């Protein structure tokens with residue numbers, strides 16, 4: 001019996017059938033095979049190419065005077081604005097305000113939506129109870145609810161937390177219920193034939209089986225949460241990155257608007273990386289880890 | 290030549306009928322009035338045309354599907370729900386992805402609170418038996434299809450079931466791997482002497498492995514006939530070239546073909 005585990009091809013991709021390998025170096029031929037991993041340096045090369053291209057066009061457009069500074073500030077202007085905002089301490093304050101709201105709203109949504117979604121995908125009864133409401137609310141844009149929320153709870157932190165919560169909760173329930181409904185029936189059945197009872201199957205088989213999918217959806221909804229947050233901060237607020245952007249617009253400080261945008265983008269990137277890292281670390285068995 | 294030890298009836302299916310409710314009203318009979326018997330330490334194969342109700346029948350024995358009428362009796366007790374006394378290996382890959390090979394094999398014993406040392410010993414024994422030594426700490430995603438099915442067999446055996454139910458366990462594997470797996474299963478069976486009820490649509494597989502082969506009719510499935518396979522044991526794959534094997538293959542093939550044609554007619 002000469003079977004081997006599939007070689008981990010990330011480091012040195014094994015030559016495959018139908019693949020000619022003329023040169024020892026990593027050629028374009030290799031990089032263009034669908035779904036095949038490429039080397040780490042090749043990947044980083046791709047990333048830096050994009051970043052460089054963007055920086056280059058940005059510089060040409062601004063320093064070359066092709067676009068008025070009011071519309072597009074030069075890189076150095078943005079850096080200077082960021083330094084000023086940091087010195088004032090306002091960038092930190094707005095970032096903290098946004099982070100507090102997004103993490104609270106999102107975490108509350110996760111806390112309720114994940115168990116509810118798992119039950120909904122597993123038990124038809126729960127699905128019947130919950131699905132009509134969720135499908136209705138899901139199609140209401142959260143922005144449409146903001147006036148009502150302001151009326152109910154004012155324009156403080158609680159209102160923005162509520163916006164983020166509502167925005168993510170209903171989507172997450174449906175996404176997670178889909179994940180748990182798609183757990184293979186044979187997987188559950190094999191647990192039964194190994195002597196597991198219903199409760200054990202739920203906790204020891206169904207639950208772990210949903211984890212990779214749940215993790216993916218946590219990452220995705222965190223991305224959406226930023227959108228809801230900024231909308232809430234743009235509508236009525238006195239702090240947060242969304243507010244900072246709006247306030248900068250009033251004074252025509254385009255460079256500060258860009259600082260706000262870059263901060264949101266970088267925070268999003270950071271969260272994305274954290275989730276990917278968590279997936280790899282907590283679920284090393286996951287096929288997507 | 291080893292003579293077959295014919296034991297007492299261990300599993301009896303009596304007048305088993307399974308009808309499914311169609312989504313748009315009406316019913317489909319998957320299995321109808323099916324009778325069969327498996328004796329202790331016997332290896333019984335079931336072959337039949339596609340969709341004739343083989344999987345359904347096996348799932349009833351496992352307790353995963355409730356029969357409409359009739360009953361399943363294992364060692365004198367009526368089967369009403371799934372239990373560790375009937376291990377099952379599925380065609381699809383059903384290892385728990387979050388457990389290592391060892392964790393998977395220990396899953397059943399762990400549920401029954403088998404002491405650590407005993408559990409580890411059982412895991413080691415069955416992992417060795419299916420040739421997965423060295424892969425104890427591998428996750429299923431690191432295994433090939435054949436290795437996953439071997440681990441699934443070890444997982445069922447580690448539970449020490451009274452009967453092992455197998456539903457086309459090698460159906461998803463390529464021809465070479467399947468042949469190796471058949472040989473391995475012969476070997477495992479020779480050493481454990483479990484009672485096995487094995488569903489397949491591969492006629493050669495059924496003759497190579499079984500003491501008896503039941504042929505099912507087209508849907509609704511019932512037993513069309515029973516063929517005794519008196520090829521000597523222990524068997525190796527060489528047996529497929531023997532005169533007796535070829536005769537049996539031709540016979541069963543003809544019998545199933547008649548059934549498959551009924552479906553088309």
Ligand SMILES: Nc1ncnc2c1ncn2[C@@H]1O[C@H](COP(=O)(O)OP(=O)(O)OP(=O)(O)O)[C@@H](O)[C@H]1O
Nearest residue numbers: 309310317319338339340341342343344345346490
């Ligand atoms: N849960 C179910 N609901 C409705 N019909 C079902 C269900 N399970 C099986 N059937 C029907 O019962 C019949 C027998 O199915 P079964 O899977 O037992 O056949 P099989 O012999 O195992 O087929 P194959 O050789 O393709 O594996 C099929 O016509 C199938 O459509």
Ligand SMILES: [Mg+2]
Nearest residue numbers: 343344345456
């Ligand atoms: Mg089947």
